[in-house]
């Protein structure tokens with residue numbers, strides 16, 4: 402039993418070591434890229450490069466979150482812990498959308 406627990410801890414450590422942070426920018430009232438493929442454990446940093454506020458939120462089953470309002474020039478990050486398709490929008494500009502596909 403002890404060795405099983407040890408192996409699980411090592412695997413968890415490897416997973417964390419491989420987690421990546423991806424960048425998604427908000428520019429000219431659009432998310433870029435419009436679609437991003439990531440892996441479980443990765444995070445996405447959203448960066449508002451416009452001269453006005455945006456927000457970032459999703460009500461997808463694979464990840465439901467609300468980063469709130471990002472004033473111009475600010476960044477906020479979110480980690481994805483489940484596989485699936487996550488549709489992200491800006492609550493201020495409903496036409497601003499992006500899709501994050503979280504693979505195992």
Ligand SMILES: [Cu+2]
Nearest residue numbers: 455491493494
């Ligand atoms: Cu916006």
